[in-house]
Amino acid sequence: MILGMVMLMTFGLVDTFFVSLLGTEELAAISFxxxxxxxxISLNIGLGIGASATIGRYFGAGQAHLAKEFATGALMLSFLLVGILAVLGYLxxxxxxxxxxxSPQQLVLIHDYMEVWYLAGVMLALPxxxxxxLRASGDTRTPSIIMAAGGLINAILDPILIFGWGPVPAxxxxxxxxxxxxAWTSGCLYILYLLVVRRGLVLPRLLNLSEFIMTSRAVLRIGLPxxxxxxxxxxxxxxLTAVVATYGAEAVATWGVGNRLESIASIVILALSMSLPPFISQNFGAGRIDRVKESYLLCIRFVLIWQLLVFVLLWIASPLIAxxxxxxxxxxELIQLFLMIVPLGYGLQGVIILTNSSFNAMHRPMSALSLSIVRLFIFFVPVSYLGSLLYDLTGLFVAGVVANLMTAGLAFIWFRRLLKEEDYLQAQTTQGVTG
Incomplete structure (x- = not known):
């Protein structure tokens, strides 16, 4: 999981690095x-989650034909929905x-980038x-290889196409x-060959309308939330980008670099957020709330310690990274300032992300959605904006850490209360059976 996510995230980071060599305006444009x-990409991720959960159920039940039908429907649905969103985005x-x-100058550069990127986004949907x-069928290795190959292709082509080389213009x-x-088109063609020809995990035809509607409903039931x-x-x-933009192109460029670096610095949190939920779900179903509590607390302690070490490393390396x-x-100077403040909150952000995943694993999706809304629109955006009003960019960076601290505390208390409720219900059920 870590390898696959790292390679997916390097697309943005590598693009940002090479574009930064063009100048501040170009870096600000790509940051926007x-x-x-x-x-x-979030829509693609959500559809992938819905597809995996639905298809994995049928594979587990030994209903391979239904698994193939739903896999085919999920691919068709993702291509259709992402395609529609891309067209709307282009217009x-x-x-x-x-x-x-x-700014008008940045809009010219943004048009150059996004007119092509929207087509690339459609090509990302199928991989x-x-x-x-593939993961639902039990293969976790091949997806990582596909994403790694895509990242390598992108990294090789970036300097050639951005700056020119031989007959290739800049x-x-x-x-x-x-x-x-x-890179993504290459991955799209290979994954289709793999699924249709080599593995036979999808049907060698398009679904008819009734089949498509039936499979889409199942995937969207999980994928849309x-x-x-x-x-x-x-x-x-x-x-927040709009707030940062009021401080000029240099600030936007800093914000863009920081967002890309945050994705890499938080990779272990993201991997845990995908591996902890199955463990919690299984033990929740078995009535082992004690193990749910133990695993949750263990992961919380780990991410806080791990991300503190990451913060120290980023602090030390901030001049070189800048x-x-x-x-x-x-x-x-602004990038260095960002790296000496904002990463302090990554561990707290990890507590929020893991709690959110754990809510879903405990079949409390509305709690997970509520936590996301509270985190972003009750704490993070308002507190960060207030910090910017009081102390400019430094205030915005510090306020982001404070907002993560408040949300992490709320998330931790909220989930512990849920565990106590489940413990009580389990005890009542046990007493009823004994009686």
């Missing part, structure tokens, strides 16, 4: 795209990015859902999007 691109590039604070089909920021398009929860993050990030991602001194 992060909330929008992550929205499309509204100007209004959306003006809304979050892009992400296809990888979920395409600037658009070259980064083309590199991503080629998961996608919606994922989409809250880029929406909140878009609001120099790698910034040509201008002002941008380098």
């Amino acid at each position: 795209t992060f909330p929008v691109t992550f929205t499309l 509204t590039i100007g209004p959306i990015f003006r809304l979050i604070g892009a 992400m859902v296809g990888n979920s089909v 395409l600037g920021i658009q070259g980064a999007a083309i590199a991503t398009l080629i 998961a996608a919606g929860a994922n989409m809250l993050t880029p929406i909140a990030n878009g609001v 120099m790698a991602f910034a040509e201008e001194q002002e941008v380098a």
Whole structure:
């Protein structure tokens, strides 16, 4: 899980690094795209979660034909929904990015990048859902290899297409999007070959309308809430990007670099958030609330210690990282400031993410959704905005840590209360059976 997610996240990080060599305006432009691109990726992630849960159930029940039918429907559904969203995004590039604070000069660069990236986003839909089909069938290795290969292709093509090489002209920021398009298209073609020809995990035909509607309902029943929860993050990030934009292109460039680095720095948290829920679900179903509590507390302690070590490393390496991602001194100083403050809250953010996953595992999806809303729109965005009003960018960075602290405390107390409730219910049930 860690390998696959690292390679997926390196797309944005590698793009950011090479685009940063073009200049501050280009770096600011690609930083503006992060909330929008992550929205499309969130839909892909949600559909993948829905597909995996649905298909895995049929594989486990020995109903291979139904598993193949639902896998085929999930692929068709993802291509259709992401395609529609991409078209809408393409038609509204100007209004959306003006809304979050892009300048006319940056809009030109954003158009160059996003016109290609939206097509790339559609090409990502099939590999992400296809990888979920592979995981549901018991293969966790191949999806990581596919994502790793895509990351390698992107990393090789980025400098060639951005800066030019031999007969290949320098395409600037658009070259980064083309590199991503080629990488994801390669993954799309391979995953379809793998699923249809080599593994036979999908039907060798398109579903008819009734089949498509039936499979789509099952996938969306799980996929839409998961996608919606994922989409809250880029929406909140878009609001804060607009706030940061009031401090100039240098601040936006810093914010973009920081967001990409955060994804890599939090990779262990994300991997745990995918591996802890099955453990909790199994023990919850077995009535072992004691083991649910033990595993939850163990993971909470681990992420707090782990992310504290990550924070120390980022603090020490902040001057080198800032120099790698910034040509201008002002941008380098802001990146260093970001890395010396914001990562202190990553462990607290890990508590929130793991609690959210645990709520879902305990069959409390509304609690998980409520926690996401409270985290982003009651604490993170308002507190960060207040910090920016009081102490500018430094205040915004510090306030983000404070917001994570408040939300983590609430999440921890909330989940512990749920465990006590389940303990009580279990005790009552046991007494009833004994009586």
